[in-house]
Amino acid sequence: MSNTIDNLLHEARRFAPTEEFAANAIATADLYERASADRLGFWADQSRDLVHWHTPFTRTLDWSNPPFAKWFDDGELNVAYNCLDRHVLAGNGDRVAIHWEGEPGDSRSITYAELTAEVKKAANLLTSLGIQAGDRVAIYLPMIPEAVIAMLAVARIGAVHSVVFGGFSAESLRSRIDDAEAKLVITADGGWRKGRVFPLKDAVDAALANGESTVEHVLVVKRGENEVAWTAGRDLWWQDEIALVDADHVAKAFPAENPLFILYTSGTTGKPKGILHTSGGYLTQAAFTHKNVFDLHPESDVYWCSADVGWITGHTYVVYGPLANGATQVLYEGTPETPHPGRWWEIIEKYKVSIFYTAPTAIRSFMKIGRQHPQKFDLSSLRVLGSVGEPINPEAWMWYRDVIGGGDTPIVDTWWQTETGAIMVSALPGVTTLKPGSAQVPLPGISIDILDEAGVPVGKDEGGLLVVTEPWPSMLRGIWGDPDRFVETYWSKFGDKYFAGDGARYDMDGEIWLMGRVDDVMNVSGHRLSTAEIESALVAHPLTAEAAVVGAADETTGQAVVAFVIIKQNQLETAESIDVAAELRKHVSQQIGAIARPRDIFIVTELPKTRSGKIMRRLLKDVAEGREVGDTTTLADTAVMSSIQAKLT
């Protein structure tokens, strides 16, 4: 590992912006100066410039009760109005907001005027179903326009959405519904994925089957045309109901700190955390970063972020950032390889996409299948490329720039988290000289440092833990229903500084390189998974006595889930007669979702533990990655590792 880091930090390639790019760039170097001269004044200016305030704010930040921040808190706004009506009123109603591309090849382009009209109706529909400001609405939809419409309709009436990724299981959906006490679920009959319809309504039915829930209605968008069961009185077809409501809806202003959404993400324990974001600060930083990091020229650019709205990247860079900025964007329902491995590139050619934002894991899988696929399409419209979700290795970075970007397209590697709400560390494409593999510099107005375990800032060429040292507008406002966990998780390690859970290093130029998670959170294809959550799913299976999960390095997905499982004594016979690994993988899929399914399951008879009974995952990781096993002296029984290795070979 230290070898790899050394190689990374001696990466010598540099790419300065071209003169032409720099001359036309939205972001200029003076942003850094303005922000460092007066950080809060800078954010206040950005907010006034980029956001429409029904009632202007007079206070920028209230940090009197840390870590509970309030931004712009005496101001009032309507987030959906900012994403819709104001563009129409400014004369841009005919601009396309969304070029939607369904996986089977159907498509639909929706202008800002049309999107505004749809959201107004949906807002009336939600109100007619009894949803009021502050109520929680779960959204479990494929990547169809209604996902965006539903989110904005919830925001428009001051309610709170909790989008649950369509790949999550019924169980995961239920625990999120219960935690947020959602009154309404918005779903679809099914969506298209890999050439087939995957049922969503079935999962909602299963989620709501056991015991009383807070859900009063299930609104179902017709998309997959698959057959669904129906609970009269509870279930309603979206298309039928929308046709009945009033088309007019006046957006009311809500306080800046009104909750906008909850998004669940994996932490170090078995229970996902409901990350809470509010309105004014979130929208400010979403719009600012989207405009400046991607160099958005809304009149001419076509932007595409390939993330699902079920993740934070989809919230901030499919919905709120681009729509607040009046961008034209592509929304694609399906998978990159359906019906052919060039599908994404075909879409870029078709809509002349100029800004493209995706994850390193996708880039690496395209590298694997070869450049002949993208080379069949005209990608010359691309002028900015973005990366998010995990560190991008210099090799993938270069491939992205050369093969997708035609050799001269800047790449912004953007570091941020569900908790940070928006991009925190990234180059600015018209300003920064790019360095493959490094996220480089904090954005203007963002204060980042790298500390050692004792909380002392490290120097150039040194590594430590990434922290945010000052509050920022789009920061999480807490964990839903659990203020103590919020304080404990992010603020107990360094007191007044936000601890991100990532390791990082400064290089010789003082620029930032992300080194991966330092806790029990894995990053698989850019998705966060908790070792504890998968372990608890595994031990919930009747065959399993004990389980330990590690994230092992994987060439394509960054990390892969590898599980070590001990079978119960009295189940050994049953285990002999079936494919245990297949059974357990299926079980994890059902409990959490297919993304959490272990790549490898090793059946062992013992797990390496310390004398105090803690599983030493570090050693299992060595095994899973095929390395020599590290220091075993703190194990209660030092013979365990050789017995595990003997089992595997």
Ligand code: 6R9
């Ligand atoms: C936006 C998002 C957050 C975790 C984060 C870090 C990793 C994200 C990264 C990156 C290196 C980047 N991460 N972007 N690591 N370079 N450009 O992905 O949010 O799903 O909450 O994950 O992802 O480890 O802590 P989220």
